[in-house]
Amino acid sequence: xxxxxxxxxxxxxxxxxxxxxxxxxxxxxxxxxxxxxxxxxxxxxxxxxxxxxxxxxxxxxxxxxxxxxxxxxxxxxxxxxxxxxxxxxxxxxxxxxxxxxxxxxxxxxxxxxxxxxxxxxxxxxxxxxxxxxxxxxxxxxxxxxxxxxxxxxxxxxxxxxxxxxxxxxxxxxxxx
Numbered sequence: 282x283x284x285x286x287x288x289x290x291x292x293x294x295x296x297x298x299x300x301x302x303x304x305x306x307x308x309x310x311x312x313x314x315x316x317x318x319x320x321x322x323x324x325x326x327x328x329x330x331x332x333x334x335x336x337x338x339x340x341x342x343x344x345x346x347x348x349x350x351x352x353x354x355x356x357x358x359x360x361x362x363x364x365x366x367x368x369x370x371x372x373x374x375x376x377x378x379x380x381x382x383x384x385x386x387x388x389x390x391x392x393x394x395x396x397x398x399x400x401x402x403x404x405x406x407x408x409x410x411x412x413x414x415x416x417x418x419x420x421x422x423x424x425x426x427x428x429x430x431x432x433x434x435x436x437x438x439x440x441x442x443x444x445x446x447x448x449x450x451x452x453x454x455x456x457x
Contacts, residue, residue, distance in 0.1 A: 282307035286326070301326040303338075318345040332365035340379065347382050348389045355380035355391075371402040381420055383429045392420040392429050412438040432457040 286303035324338030340357040357379030381394035400414035419431035
């Protein structure tokens, strides 16, 4: 496995403060010495004003072995944006599109997938925070074009900090 990046620093007055192109790749084997995956990602990180950052990556190639089958030449794009622009509110979003494996061990299949997530953290008081999130996933068969699955998850996490050592956390989740 390898990862490398180089960071370019810009003027503190610039909207984009840091830019980091990156490359990541690797090989994975199981304990029997069989190849499980070989992959190469290229991407770009940017840090902007207001504690906002963006990461975009492209899976240039992945050759994965799953459930005894080889899935070769997979490509995918994803992007993540986060902003902590105020102490009371933070926002984020994630989107991915491309080749994914339907990981049903009895019938693995190559599909084209879409994943979307949007979240926020709201802090109406210094000790209280709400973190709602919605995530959606869909996978369609590349062979037939039929939907393999689609659905969404709604999740909310609420924290209240009574003291430095005592807090309460409530998590509610609905899985479509």
